[in-house]
Amino acid sequence: MDVHILRYKKKKPSKHVCAECGKVLHGVPRGRPYEIGKLSKTAKRPNRPYGGYLCSSCARKIFKNEARK
Secondary structure, eight states: OOOOOOOOOOOOOOOOOTTTTOOOOOOOOOOOOHHHHHHHHHSOSSSSSSTSSHHHHHHHHHHHHHHOO
């Protein structure tokens, strides 16, 4: 008996991008929700304000604007 088993590999989600300029965010892992849930809190996103939402240059602009106010 010759039995064939098909195994489908799930696609990786797209890379996370900055909400303001659209640049790829570094330090944010790509993975399905069940894979991300297994990571530690510090591995899920950068540990800074707007980490995982804005890139470092856009966050820097916001920090400068807040300091100038």
